[in-house]
Amino acid sequence: MQHDHHDHDHAHAVLPPDPALRVRALETILTQKGLVDPAALDEIIDTYAHRVGPQEGARVVARAWADPAFRAALLDDAGPVLDDMGLTGRQGEHVTVVENTPERHNVIVCTLCSCYPWPLLGIPPAWYKSDEYRARVVREPRRVLAEFGLELPAEQAVRVWDSTAEMRYLVLPMRPAGTEGWNEADLARLVTRDSMVGTGRPRAADEVSAP
Amino acid sequence: MTLRPTPEDTPRFDAPWHAQVFALTVALSEAGAFTWPEWTETFAATLRARGGDGPLDGSEDYYMAWLAALEEMARARGFAGPDAVADMADRWRAAYLATPHGEPVKLS
Structure with a gap:
């Protein structure tokens, strides 16, 4: 300041x-x-x-991990599902949830400016708004992710999603191993902002105190 | 240059005016002064034009570009021209300089 x-x-x-x-x-x-x-x-x-921050997105991810029907509905059409949770966008934008799998890792960017799923993640961090991230994550995503400490296996494809004023994205990360039987509140503690942008992974089960 | 992750618990806005210019833009859009896609188009054009001065780091310089875009939007839509904004900024500057420390600052 x-x-x-x-x-x-x-x-x-x-x-x-x-x-x-x-x-x-x-x-x-x-x-x-x-x-x-x-x-x-x-x-x-x-x-x-x-008030609004990544804890909103974490609730959505945790419920998707815990409830297969919710997960299916979220991936099919996130709009009504998020409306039901009171997480509707202020600008009438649509949100698409993209799911990480062993075959594909997803990462989000806004190459034009800094569109971001505000109701789910709040205000983006400075690096998300930087010219460097916006330009490089499209060109060399694996290298950028490695700088964030995320080394992906060669067989896992990387898909970069470019946000717009009308369409924002949220990454649904893979559920960490060893969390069978955890409830939504405990699962939500594993979800990080970066894991929902795609520049990080959720915390491992042993990184938080066991439920 | 390399990118590196930042903690989640840092303040969402580095300076009060970053929050103010953000809120002013969201409020104008929600009040119907312009649509959000119209805003992002203007803002993206400003970011592109500023890119020539070197890469933006996403904090102070990002909000400087945001402010320039909002001033352009206000000018183009006839809400406030550059002279009116400069005059009003001078009045606020004078008000700050004339207000004893600790008292609320008001326009004369």
């Missing part, structure tokens, strides 16, 4: 950096014109800064 107060004595309020003042200015003008409601802004900030 930037602070521009190194040569001031704090007699006045700390002056925000220039872009922050421009955002403030836009907000003031657009509010005065009735185009936005300040209460709506506060609600959106609270939602994305504090």
Whole structure:
């Protein structure tokens, strides 16, 4: 975070950096014109800064691992299933869930900007938004995944899914071994953000305290 | 350059204004000022244009591009031109400089 107060004595309020003042200015003008409601802004900030995050996606993955009928419905058409769980997209976008198998590993990207399944994963990490990830994961996915510590067997194909404003993706990772009989809440503790983007694996059963 | 994973428990926004410009854009779209695909088209064009200055790291520079795209959207749709935004930013700057530390900052 930037602070521009190194040569001031704090007699006045700390002056925000220039872009922050421009955002403030836009907000003031657009509010005065009735185009936005300040209460709506506060609600959106609270939602994305504090509430929505990968724990939502983890609930979906854990239920898919525990319930074969749910899993089948989710993979067939995720929209109604996610609606039922209250995880509907704000922009009316569709979500497709892509399943990892021993034959195919899936990874998601947005090459154009940074489309991401917000209701399931929250705000994307900086690397997801970086030019480097967006360009390289398409060109050399195995190498990028190796940089994330994910070495895939040669016989496992890699499929890269490019998100758009209308279509977002969520990876359904493979259920870790040794978790037979675990309930959904315990399974959800194994699910990481990166495992749902495809740049990581879920935690192993022995990485969390046994249920 | 190589990519590396980052912890999940880091703050979702590195600076308050990142959250504010994000929320302003989502709120405008939800209020019908533009559709989300219209926004992503403008934003993607801005990212492409900025790519010439070197790769964006996805944090401060990413939100600088986001702000530039939103300013372009506001200009193109006639919501707020660059001069109006600059004037209002100056008023806010003056308000910060005139407000005693610790008190709420208000436009005069």
